[in-house]
Amino acid sequence: MKIRIVSSREEIFTLNPNERIVHMTFRPSNKDIFGLVETCPRVEVIQLPKSYMATVSKSIEMFLGMQRIQLLEGDVWGHRKDINEYYSIPSSVMEKIKIMKTEGKSTEDIETKVSKESKLNPEMVAYILTKEAPA
Numbered sequence: 001m002k003i004r005i006v007s008s009r010e011e012i013f014t015l016n017p018n019e020r021i022v023h024m025t026f027r028p029s030n031k032d033i034f035g036l037v038e039t040c041p042r043v044e045v046i047q048l049p050k051s052y053m054a055t056v057s058k059s060i061e062m063f064l065g066m067q068r069i070q071l072l073e074g075d076v077w078g079h080r081k082d083i084n085e086y087y088s089i090p091s092s093v094m095e096k097i098k099i100m101k102t103e104g105k106s107t108e109d110i111e112t113k114v115s116k117e118s119k120l121n122p123e124m125v126a127y128i129l130t131k132e133a134p135a
Helices: 030-039 058-066 091-102 107-118 122-130
Strands: 001-004 023-024 045-048 070-073 087-090
Touching: 001 030, 023 030, 023 091, 045 122, 058 070, 070 107, 070 122, 091 122
Parallel strands: 001 023, 023 045, 045 070
Antiparallel strands: 001 087
16 A cells, blocks of 8 residues: 655646545645645545644535545655655555454554554554455
8 A cells, every 4th residue: 555645735736646545744725635636536545744734724624524535644754755756554564454353353453553563643554454454
């Protein structure tokens, strides 16, 4: 699973329309969010750093909710955009989620353990759990 890293407003309009998960490294305005949703109609998750989440307007939160797009808080640790525009969630993390799911662990246990080990936030682990790791 890959997360598309977007580091500038200008970059939004050059994105592939099939992007599903986008991490924005800058503080997006309402116009930036609308532009992202318009450019990438299949987007399912927009991730923002914790410091930027507090500045997202209620109207944007409502808009994203109506579009069934999750707004998640989180960081992409150790990623260098100059090397690759995508952050790939390690296959070991995906495998760990699958194993724990087949062992019958609760969703909360999986989210807690995997987020601690991988530095992914629990909401992103929950998204992966529902989208990519069927038992």
